[in-house]
Amino acid sequence: MTYRDAPLQPTSKINSADLAVLLRRVAGRDRDAFSTLYGATSAKLYGIVLRILRRRDLSDEVLQEIYVKIWDRAGDFDASRGSPVTWMATIARNQALDEARRVQSVSIEDLPAGFDIVCDAPVALDAILASEEGRRLHNCLQRLEPRRRDLVVQAYMEGASREELGRRFGAPVPTIKTWLHRSLAQLKECLES
Amino acid sequence: MSDPSDIDELAAEYVLGTLDAGERAMVAARRQREPVLDAAIIAWQRRLAPLDDFAPAVEPPSGIFGAIEQKIVARGSRASGMLAGGAGSTIITLQRRLRRWRISAIAAGAAAASLVVAFAARELLRPETAQNYVAVFQKDDASPAFVMTVDLTARTLSIRRVAAPVPARKTYQLWIASDKLGPGPHSLGLIEDQNAGLQKAIAKLDPTIVQSALFGVSLEPAGGSPTGKPTGPVFHTRLIPTSE
Numbered sequence: 001m002t003y004r005d006a007p008l009q010p011t012s013k014i015n016s017a018d019l020a021v022l023l024r025r026v027a028g029r030d031r032d033a034f035s036t037l038y039g040a041t042s043a044k045l046y047g048i049v050l051r052i053l054r055r056r057d058l059s060d061e062v063l064q065e066i067y068v069k070i071w072d073r074a075g076d077f078d079a080s081r082g083s084p085v086t087w088m089a090t091i092a093r094n095q096a097l098d099e100a101r102r103v104q105s106v107s108i109e110d111l112p113a114g115f116d117i118v119c120d121a122p123v124a125l126d127a128i129l130a131s132e133e134g135r136r137l138h139n140c141l142q143r144l145e146p147r148r149r150d151l152v153v154q155a156y157m158e159g160a161s162r163e164e165l166g167r168r169f170g171a172p173v174p175t176i177k178t179w180l181h182r183s184l185a186q187l188k189e190c191l192e193s
Numbered sequence: 194m195s196d197p198s199d200i201d202e203l204a205a206e207y208v209l210g211t212l213d214a215g216e217r218a219m220v221a222a223r224r225q226r227e228p229v230l231d232a233a234i235i236a237w238q239r240r241l242a243p244l245d246d247f248a249p250a251v252e253p254p255s256g257i258f259g260a261i262e263q264k265i266v267a268r269g270s271r272a273s274g275m276l277a278g279g280a281g282s283t284i285i286t287l288q289r290r291l292r293r294w295r296i297s298a299i300a301a302g303a304a305a306a307s308l309v310v311a312f313a314a315r316e317l318l319r320p321e322t323a324q325n326y327v328a329v330f331q332k333d334d335a336s337p338a339f340v341m342t343v344d345l346t347a348r349t350l351s352i353r354r355v356a357a358p359v360p361a362r363k364t365y366q367l368w369i370a371s372d373k374l375g376p377g378p379h380s381l382g383l384i385e386d387q388n389a390g391l392q393k394a395i396a397k398l399d400p401t402i403v404q405s406a407l408f409g410v411s412l413e414p415a416g417g418s419p420t421g422k423p424t425g426p427v428f429h430t431r432l433i434p435t436s437e
Contacts, residue, residue, distance in 0.1 A: 031262075035258070038258050038261070042252075042253050042257070042258070043250035043251060043252045043253065044245075044248075044250045046250070046251045046252070046253040047248040047249050047250045047251040048245055048248045050248075050251055051248040052210075056254075057370070057372070057376060057377070058372070060253065060254060060257060061372070061407075063253055063257055064257060064260050064261050064264060067258075067261045068261060068264050068265060068268075071261075071265055081235050082235065082238060082239055082242070083242075085242075085245070086238060086239065086242040086245070089242065089245045090238055090242075093210065093245075094221075097210045097217065098214070098217060100210075101213060101214035101217060102214060103372075130246070131243060131246070133239075133242070133243050134243035134246060137240065137241070137243045137244070138243075152209065153244065153247075155209050155210055155211050156209050156210060156241055156244050157244060157247055157248060159210045160210075160211070161211060161213065162211050162213075165211070180205075180206065180209065180211060181202050181205075181206075184202070184205040184206075184209065185202075187240070188201075188205075188240065191240055
């Protein structure tokens with residue numbers, strides 16, 4: 001996958017204010033609200049998790065852990081620290097990344113035949129361009145050298161470890177680390193300018 | 194690591210996801226007591242969050258929400274007002290029903306409810322043990338329902354149909370799935386006998402795997418799944434300790 005792939009992707013925008021209300025109700029142990037919240041957000045979070053873990057069996061398991069955490073921590077949601085979707089996506093990413101690091105000794109190539117691997121789906125560029133923050137990030141990513149841009153995007157979206165990125169980009173791990181740090185610093189400077 | 198640029202690099206890589214397991218655990222612990230690191234992580238989450246829109250949404254399998262609700266119930270969240278009903282109250286309703294069955298079975302000594310009696314008797318004899326588990330399979334009131342009990346001391350498992358019509362030339366099949374058992378679900382047998390259900394010794398299965406495994410019941414052609422994997426709709430569930 002590269003950042004340049006840009007097919008059309010229908011975006012289902014979930015209203016942030018509605019989600020914040022649902023989270024408050026979930027914090028009050030409202031099972032109906034939890035069910036609605038799951039219906040509104042599970043496809044997005046499952047997409048994020050699948051992209052990182054690739055294996056459906058692991059992703060199904062991790063998605064359950066994620067929603068148990070959302071149920072437990074709904075009261076911790078703080079709108080001043082980010083949107084409800086970002087808050088939930090962060091829980092999803094952290095859970096998926098922890099699992100990916102735990103099982104990373106099993107590479108995709110080593111999996112037994114018949115294992116359900118999710119194939120690489122193209123990325124959805126128009127979805128990112130739908131928001132102001134998305135357009136700014138996109139513009140700043142465009143200013144990175146193409147390979148560095150792919151490095152950052154693959155790391156984030158696919159949860160690739162430094163070792164994995166080293167294999168993909170043909171560079172030793174310390175070099176990957178330096179590239180990442182420089183690219184991220186450049187990105188931050190651009191976003192804050 | 195106290196240099197501000199080091200902290201920012203660490204936060205950026207934590208959010209990007211490129212740290213290894215040990216580093217991730219370290220950052221997760223440090224942010225609890227280092228507000229500067231915590232703030233840097235939140236700032237990076239905001240910067241990179243639009244990339245979340247990149248991953249195409251994928252509808253998860255239908256059984257997942259039921260499994261989530263069971264996990265929540267199993268951890269004793271009932272105490273915090275979850276008996277209030279709602280869309281996901283099926284499991285609680287079934288637990289209540291199960292409790293009523295136990296009580297009525299003890300009172301009446303009903304032979305027809307032999308499994309429930311045996312289950313309740315075990316519970317009475319060993320009230321403190323966490324070796325007995327129960328699992329309820331049901332999607333909604335209109336769906337087939339099964340009650341499974343597992344005794345990890347005796348290493349036995351019983352599953353019984355409580356409200357499941359069997360379509361002609363079909364049978365229900367029980368499955369277990371766990372990372373530690375290898376890929377995909379594994380058959381535990383067919384639930385064929387209407388009265389006795391399925392009884393099975395599970396001595397070969399590691400109890401810790403059984404405790405955390407996902408169980409499923411699927412509707413299959415008579416004789417069981419021809420492929421060795423579930424072919425019909427599957428109801429998933431997990432074990433709940435009966436000591437709760």
